[in-house]
Amino acid sequence: MDSTLTETEQKILNAAKKVFVLKGMSGARMQEIANEAGINKSLLHYYFRTKEKLFDSVFQSALGEFFPKIRSYMLSDSSLEDKIKVFVTEYSKVLQENPFLPSFILGEVNRNPEHIISYFKQHVGSIKDKNIPAFHQATKELAEKGSSSGFDPRNLLLNMIGMILFPILARPVIKEVFFDGNNAEFEVFMKNRESHISEFIINSITKS
Amino acid sequence: MDSTLTETEQKILNAAKKVFVLKGMSGARMQEIANEAGINKSLLHYYFRTKEKLFDSVFQSALGEFFPKIRSYMLSDSSLEDKIKVFVTEYSKVLQENPFLPSFILGEVNRNPEHIISYFKQHVGSIKDKNIPAFHQATKELAEKGSSSGFDPRNLLLNMIGMILFPILARPVIKEVFFDGNNAEFEVFMKNRESHISEFIINSITKS
């Protein structure tokens, strides 16, 4: 990860991430994080002073993983369709590797919106000025030849993320309602769903 | 609401809902709920014994509001396109009236999946056997003339809900990133987005 961190700091951050992501800020216990890291509780305070500061560290790094690397997906010289396919595939992969991240981040975002706002104030240069324009650029042609009501690329981005994210967020519900709790069936469905989403989007936006 | 409940019980439930939805199970404080209800803390325990039991009551009723009344939207004799429009409009309205409900429910669903599973075990008759088949029925024609890869109505349902839900879940983020925190602009966008979603879906599924 980060070589400026000591081994102990890294152990703590990994453990804290696991516990915070699963239980949230108020549900997490410093003792549980210490146990998970295999160290004494006092060490947490030695390295991070307060629970709040430790949480912040975890939250900041979680945000970095959560926000799609739109820019990198959009900067290739492939067609818009291919870019959409790459986005859906890559972002699905990220989320399936961290299935509890979305709920954690969105929960904290609603618990304390200031937190995310200050994050963007700091990273405004990298998030907004780079990622979003890259996406706009990629959809410029689309926006120009779009429907008469005026096609807004932001809607397309929200559509994509929403379709990718929702079944992962609501995973336990979907699995139960649609598949009677059968995990294997659910996984197959989710794998097939990736191409479905791409086709669904492309089908809609390429309609004359 | 429920006339079998005394006025005090109702006050408690309203207050508990407000606090639990905003802060989650572990973040909520019994004292805060009591204050919000304008009563003594002991009364909470008198009526609901434990925090867990009070939370359950709130969670159960929240689930009822959260899950879209698919069946009622699907049972009219209008076209599939009109059904989609009604679904998008009505469900958007429900969510905008309860903007913190989704994050609350999805958070709890991930915190304790057993909770939602037991809910479905109880309500399986009304949720699954009524709502889902109604939706399947409405999309049967679609499934038959669907794309060669085989159109699964479950995907359509997930697509709709995902697109409607995501901007509400991530509201503070979207507002900040896309609209520099300007609330009015965001609201206008969200209102226009409703018809965009309907058109986006219909455009995709009616493509020959």
Next chain:
DNA sequence: TATAAATTTGATCAAATAGTTAAACTATAA
């Protein structure tokens, strides 16, 4: 090696908090 600095631990504190209890109060029916 000796000294200092950094790291780690166990014991403990103080605040927060869910839950209990007994007493006071209120409405209702005999």
Next chain:
DNA sequence: TTATAGTTTAACTATTTGATCAAATTTATA
């Protein structure tokens, strides 16, 4: 009016938990 059941309150208890601190241990440095 009195007895009874239901309701509400204030004070209290027990536990959890974030945080602190001094002592012990390890590591780096002279």
